[in-house]
Amino acid sequence: MKRIAVLTSGGDGAGLNPCIRAVVRTAMEKSVEVMGIRWGYSGLIDSDMVELNARSVGGILNKGGTFIGSARSPEFVTKQGQREALRNLNRMNIDGLIVIGGNGSLTGALALHEMGFPVVGIPATIDNDVNGTDISIGVDTTLNTILDAVDKIKDTASSHQRAFLIEVMGRDSGYLALMASIAAGAEIVLIPEVETSMEEVVEGVDNAYVKGKSHCIIIIAEGWQPGARSLNDYLKEKREEIGFDVRLTVLGHVQRGGSPTSYDRILATNLGAAAVRQLLEGPHGVMTGMIKNTPSPTPLEKAVAFQKKLNLDLYGLWKTMTL
Ligand code: F6P
Numbered sequence: 001m002k003r004i005a006v007l008t009s010g011g012d013g014a015g016l017n018p019c020i021r022a023v024v025r026t027a028m029e030k031s032v033e034v035m036g037i038r039w040g041y042s043g044l045i046d047s048d049m050v051e052l053n054a055r056s057v058g059g060i061l062n063k064g065g066t067f068i069g070s071a072r073s074p075e076f077v078t079k080q081g082q083r084e085a086l087r088n089l090n091r092m093n094i095d096g097l098i099v100i101g102g103n104g105s106l107t108g109a110l111a112l113h114e115m116g117f118p119v120v121g122i123p124a125t126i127d128n129d130v131n132g133t134d135i136s137i138g139v140d141t142t143l144n145t146i147l148d149a150v151d152k153i154k155d156t157a158s159s160h161q162r163a164f165l166i167e168v169m170g171r172d173s174g175y176l177a178l179m180a181s182i183a184a185g186a187e188i189v190l191i192p193e194v195e196t197s198m199e200e201v202v203e204g205v206d207n208a209y210v211k212g213k214s215h216c217i218i219i220i221a222e223g224w225q226p227g228a229r230s231l232n233d234y235l236k237e238k239r240e241e242i243g244f245d246v247r248l249t250v251l252g253h254v255q256r257g258g259s260p261t262s263y264d265r266i267l268a269t270n271l272g273a274a275a276v277r278q279l280l281e282g283p284h285g286v287m288t289g290m291i292k293n294t295p296s297p298t299p300l301e302k303a304v305a306f307q308k309k310l311n312l313d314l315y316g317l318w319k320t321m322t323l
Contacts, residue, residue: 001095001118001280003033005049008066009040009073009105013126013138013256015264016066019100021057022272028054030280035094036068040101041076041108043069044085049092061265064141064257072104082111089117096279098272100124102136103304106287110300113285120279121287121300122271126256127173129307132298133289137271140263142169142255143179149251150184150217157215163205163235163244167228169255170221174310176255177221182318188218189318192225193310198234202242205235209243216244270295 006023008016024034038048050056050068060067075081089097096118099109102125109121123130124137146168157164166186168176174191181189187208190196201218208216220228232248239245260268267290274295275288286297 001032003035003094004096004098004276004279005035005037005089005092005094006052006068006098006100007037007040007044008068008070008124009099009101009108010070011072011102011125011256012066012070013124014064014141014258014260015137015268016070016100016124017060017063018260018265019122019124019137019268019272020052020066020068021060022269023098023276024052024057025054026273026276030276032276032280035092039069040071040105041073041081041085042071044088045073045075045081047088047092062259064259070101076108082115086112086115086117096120096284098122098275098279100137102127103130103307106130106300107304110285110304113300118279118282118284119300120275120284121303122275123287123289123303126176127170128175129173130287130289130303131305131308132287132291132296132303134291135267137264137268138256139175140267141258141261142176143183144261145255145258146176146180146251147184149249149254150180150186150219153249154184154215154217157217161214161244163208163216163218163242163246165218165220165228165232165235165246165248167220167222167248167250169251171223172307173223174221177219178310178314178318181219182314182321184217184219185321186217186219186318187213187322188216189315190218190220190224190231191310192221192223193312194315198226198231201231202235202238205242205244
C-alpha cells in the first residue's frame with residue numbers, strides 16, 4: 001500500500017488524537033502516505049480530506065477530542081452513501097482505511113470491507129461495549145473524570161446529609177456507572193442490565209440513612225429506565241420516608257472531553273500502530289483490539305455482532321462494598 005486514510009467516527013472521547021498520531025507516524029516510517037478524513041463518514045462521502053504528516057500530528061498527544069473531527073453520519077448507513085464513499089476512496093488513490101470508533105462506526109467499516117475495500121477498525125468508545133477488546137480508547141479518561149466529579153459531590157453531600165443522583169453516560173450500557181460505583185463507592189447503582197424498581201431505590205436510600213451514613217450516592221446510567229429525572233421527582237415525593245434530601249447532577253458531555261490519561265495515550269498509541277501493521281500485512285476486515293495487554297485482531301463481523309456483555313460479577317463486588 002502506498003496511501004492509506006484514517007477517520008474518527010461517532011461519539012468522541014479522549015485518546016483519539018494519540019491514536020491518529022500513532023497511525024500517521026507508523027505509516028510514515030514505512031513510507032506510506034496518510035490522508036485524514038474530516039468529520040467521519042460524512043467527510044468520506046463529501047471527499048473532505050487532508051494530507052497528514054509527522055509534523056501535522058505534533059502537539060496533539062495530550063489534547064482531548066479529535067483534531068480531524070467526528071460525526072454520526074446517517075447518509076453512510078445507506079447503500080448510496082457507501083458507494084459514494086468507495087468512489088472517493090478510489091478517486092483519491094487510497095489503498096486502505098483505518099476506522100476509529102464504536103459499534104456504529106465499526107459496522108460502517110464492515111460495510112466497506114464487504115464491498116471489497118481493505119479496512120481495519122480500532123475500538124474507541126467511552127461505553128466499553130465493543131466485542132474483541134478488553135477496553136476501548138477513551139474509557140479510562142472518562143472514568144477518571146466521573147470519579148473526580150463523584151468525589152467532589154460526596155464532599156458536599158456529606159456536609160449537608162444529602163442523597164445525590166448522578167447520571168453518567170451509557171445509552172445502552174451500564175459499564176461506566178458500575179465501574180464508577182466500585183471506584184467511587186456508590187450506595188446505589190442503576191444500570192440497564194439489572195432491573196431495579198423505584199421502590200427498591202427508596203428502600204436502599206432509607207437503608208443508607210438508617211445505617212448512619214452521612215450521604216447516599218446513587219450513580220445512574222443514562223440508559224436506566226425510567227430515568228434519573230423521574231427518580232428524582234419520585235424521591236422528592238418520598239422525602240419523609242428516606243431521611244435524605246435529594247439533588248440531581250447530570251454529568252453530560254464533560255465526560256467526553258479532557259486530556260487523555262496515560263493509560264489512554266499508551267493504549268491508543270499501541271492500537272494505532274498495530275492497526276497500520278494489520279492494514280499493510282493483512283488480513284483485512286478486522287478490528288485491532290487489546291486482549292490481555294496484546295493488540296489482537298478480531299473479525300469486524302464478530303466485533304459488531306452484539307453489544308459486549310457487562311461482567312455482572314462486578315455488580316456483586318460493588319454490592320459487597322456497600323455494607
Ligand atoms: O456512544 C457513546 C456515548 O457517549 C453514549 O454513552 C451517549 O449516550 C452518547 O454517546 C451521546 O451521544 P451524543 O454526543 O451524540 O449526544
